[in-house]
Amino acid sequence: MKPVTRIHSRTAVLADENIDTDRIIPARFLTTTTCEGLGRHCFNDWRYLPDGSNNPAFPLNHSEGKDCAILVAGRNFGCGSSREHAPWALLDYGIRAVLSSEIADIFRNNALKNGLVAIVIGANEHRWLLDNPGIDLSIDVREQAITLPGGNVLHFELEPFARHCLLEGVDQMGFLLQHADAIGAFEQQREAA
Amino acid sequence: MTAVRTLFEKIWDAHLVAPETPDTPAILYVDLHLVHEVTSPQAFDELRAHGLKVRRPDRTLATLDHSTPTLPMNADGERPYATPQAHAQVSKLEANCREFGVELHGWDSADRGIVHVIGPELGATQPGMTIVCGDSHTSTHGAFGALAFGIGTTEVGHVLASQCLLQRKPKTLAVHVDGRLPQGVGAKDLILHVIGTIGVNGGTGHVIEYRGCAIEALSMEERMTVCNMSIEAGARAGLIAPDDTTFAWLEGRPHAPQGEAWERAVAHWRTLKTDDGARYDREVRIDASQVQPTVTYGTHPGSAIALDAPVPIARNAVEQRALDYMQGRVGQPMAGTKVDMVFVGSCTNGRLPDLREAARILRGRRVAKHVRMLVVPGSETVRRDAEAEGLHEVFRAAGAEWRLPGCSMCIAMNGDLAAPGQLVVSTSNRNFEGRQGKGARTVLASPATAAASAVAGHIADPREYRIQEEQAA
Ligand code: SF4
Numbered sequence: 090m091k092p093v094t095r096i097h098s099r100t101a102v103l104a105d106e107n108i109d110t111d112r113i114i115p116a117r118f119l120t121t122t123t124c125e126g127l128g129r130h131c132f133n134d135w136r137y138l139p140d141g142s143n144n145p146a147f148p149l150n151h152s153e154g155k156d157c158a159i160l161v162a163g164r165n166f167g168c169g170s171s172r173e174h175a176p177w178a179l180l181d182y183g184i185r186a187v188l189s190s191e192i193a194d195i196f197r198n199n200a201l202k203n204g205l206v207a208i209v210i211g212a213n214e215h216r217w218l219l220d221n222p223g224i225d226l227s228i229d230v231r232e233q234a235i236t237l238p239g240g241n242v243l244h245f246e247l248e249p250f251a252r253h254c255l256l257e258g259v260d261q262m263g264f265l266l267q268h269a270d271a272i273g274a275f276e277q278q279r280e281a282a
Numbered sequence: 283m284t285a286v287r288t289l290f291e292k293i294w295d296a297h298l299v300a301p302e303t304p305d306t307p308a309i310l311y312v313d314l315h316l317v318h319e320v321t322s323p324q325a326f327d328e329l330r331a332h333g334l335k336v337r338r339p340d341r342t343l344a345t346l347d348h349s350t351p352t353l354p355m356n357a358d359g360e361r362p363y364a365t366p367q368a369h370a371q372v373s374k375l376e377a378n379c380r381e382f383g384v385e386l387h388g389w390d391s392a393d394r395g396i397v398h399v400i401g402p403e404l405g406a407t408q409p410g411m412t413i414v415c416g417d418s419h420t421s422t423h424g425a426f427g428a429l430a431f432g433i434g435t436t437e438v439g440h441v442l443a444s445q446c447l448l449q450r451k452p453k454t455l456a457v458h459v460d461g462r463l464p465q466g467v468g469a470k471d472l473i474l475h476v477i478g479t480i481g482v483n484g485g486t487g488h489v490i491e492y493r494g495c496a497i498e499a500l501s502m503e504e505r506m507t508v509c510n511m512s513i514e515a516g517a518r519a520g521l522i523a524p525d526d527t528t529f530a531w532l533e534g535r536p537h538a539p540q541g542e543a544w545e546r547a548v549a550h551w552r553t554l555k556t557d558d559g560a561r562y563d564r565e566v567r568i569d570a571s572q573v574q575p576t577v578t579y580g581t582h583p584g585s586a587i588a589l590d591a592p593v594p595i596a597r598n599a600v601e602q603r604a605l606d607y608m609q610g611r612v613g614q615p616m617a618g619t620k621v622d623m624v625f626v627g628s629c630t631n632g633r634l635p636d637l638r639e640a641a642r643i644l645r646g647r648r649v650a651k652h653v654r655m656l657v658v659p660g661s662e663t664v665r666r667d668a669e670a671e672g673l674h675e676v677f678r679a680a681g682a683e684w685r686l687p688g689c690s691m692c693i694a695m696n697g698d699l700a701a702p703g704q705l706v707v708s709t710s711n712r713n714f715e716g717r718q719g720k721g722a723r724t725v726l727a728s729p730a731t732a733a734a735s736a737v738a739g740h741i742a743d744p745r746e747y748r749i750q751e752e753q754a755a
Contacts, residue, residue: 106600107482107582111714116695120349120367122323122374124435134716139702163600165483168516168582169714171418171432172321191483194452194518195418199434248450249305261436262332265444268300268309272337272446275299275311 092258098158102222109169128181167196190215286557313411317344319375321416325439352685364697395661398422398629405535409524409551421512425505427524453563455488459496461571466745469504470728474576478586485517496570514583523555580604622704624655624736628692631709632660643733644680650739655682
């Protein structure tokens with residue numbers, strides 16, 4: 090994973106609540122055996138009309154929604170399945186951070202492991218960001234701070250280990266494998282009992 | 283003196299290789315890792331890229347279920363895969379299991395089936411275990427008093443390589459279900475009612491422990507239905523304390539301990555319950571006697587109401603969008619809505635008692651002419667047992683299709699799906715937009731409601747069919 094320290098972008102807004110993983114990446118695209126190229130199908134059935142053309146009702150198809158790396162989404166984003174294809178698709182599509190007042194556990198976990206910064210913010214700030222699409226935000230992962238236009242700063246929580254991994258580009262597998270001896274000792278002790 | 287603990291805390295504590303610190307999550311040991319074709323290929327690639335082995339193949343169990351066709355081989359011995367990619371995905375798991383020495387319940391296994399159906403059937407799922415799988419409905423195994431949750435593909439790689447998972451300790455939520463379920467109301471109605479009550483995010487960050495006399499009265503299959511849908515309330519896992527019902531169900535299964543080891547295991551399992559006075563982070567009470575046959579009307583599982591209750595008016599644009607998608611009729615009950623397809627199956631309701639429940643209503647009746655009904659057993663074992671009882675004949679005589687085991691229309695990635703706009707009454711667990719095919723509309727229901735709706739041709743109350751039966755008897 091590449092280190093993620095700062096993200097600067099205009100915001101795109103998908104205000105719907107409970108945007109589930111099937112909407113982020115429909116199941117029929119899960120037969121892939123790699124992680125690449127899923128961006129094409131990100132939000133597939135919302136983004137395209139049945140004839141394959143862009144759906145004008147999908148906010149990210151509009152010029153102001155294009156090329157935004159920060160997505161502000163309605164409450165309970167990413168609910169549903171554990172498919173890591175959801176963050177893979179979002180990243181491949183160009184999204185690097187998701188902000189919501191609530192983000193589903195497994196999705197958030199998966200996102201952070203792939204360098205997609207999933208941030209939970211307070212309900213009032215959330216409301217305001219939903220109501221004001223297309224504004225410039227700057228996210229500082231080290232400081233756990235979002236700078237709004239005009240200079241106001243919003244702090245957010247980030248699980249310290251996830252933050253460390255983002256900043257250093259650390260692969261969590263390495264961390265686990267460093268504990269091989271402790272894992273072996275645990276297994277022995279249990280099997281003896 | 284040891285402090286009083288909840289069931290969750292007992293299991294958690296017993297699996298800590300390293301406790302969490304402010305800077306690092308806990309390292310949690312995993313007793314059983316279940317693997318399927320959709321969420322594992324990239325994880326095996328990761329192992330290969332780093333020259334790693336599967337640390338404990340003996341604690342890893344794989345099956346084919348999501349992308350697999352439910353129609354039999356053609357005359358040339360070929361399986362009717364939906365796409366070449368689906369076939370490739372299955373082949374890849376077969377090759378990965380061979381290469382890494384993992385036991386696969388593949389096409390030639392007599393035990394193949396949906397991952398959350400076969401784990402318990404084989405007795406691999408046991409009380410007190412930690413169980414993970416790259417699938418959110420891993421919560422199903424919590425019915426046995428195991429701490430079981432879904433993980434992503436990166437974590438599948440972690441567990442393959444280290445048999446461990448990095449986890450922050452979740453919070454606990456007790457859902458007390460008091461009283462008795464009314465006649466003709468089942469576990470699926472109950473869990474839809476619970477999610478309707480606490481909401482699709484009511485369990486976020488929590489492990490739910492279901493308890494109370496209505497839970498104790500449930501069979502193992504019913505408990506699995508309840509725990510299965512914990513994730514639909516956003517919970518990390520669902521748990522039910524093991525008891526004599528659990529032990530009787532597990533005894534003698536292939537992976538269960540035998541003889542003296544069984545006795546010792548049961549003695550230990552009896553200690554797996556929440557101590558008196560232990561605290562949960564939150565508690566909710568549900569009165570089982572208030573639960574009615576329940577269905578969903580919107581596009582998430584929290585939009586659950588009694589099937590004869592009026593569909594509520596949308597409170598915001600998002601709810602309106604869901605109602606529009608479902609072509610819902612505000613103020614009218616879901617009962618009476620015309621049905622195009624009925625699906626009985628999935629890890630929620632694809633077990634033998636579920637099929638019996640549907641067959642009881644279909645016996646001697648016919649599926650309405652305009653309805654297509656698929657019955658998909660959860661595993662080869664369920665299929666064999668159902669066929670031994672002649673249930674497949676009941677389904678076929680009624681005009682339903684009897685298929686091979688798999689996830690099928692629950693996720694609709696194997697070619698079993700509904701057309702745009704079609705309404706499906708489904709015993710599965712998710713009614714998201716497009717879950718059962720692009721533009722398809724899903725109404726979640728119990729096997730009894732699904733069968734009654736198939737016969738009526740519109741969403742129907744199964745109790746009316748039971749009453750007819752009793753009058754005839
Ligand atoms: S039946 Fe449905 S929920 Fe269960 S494992 Fe298969 S796809 Fe997932």
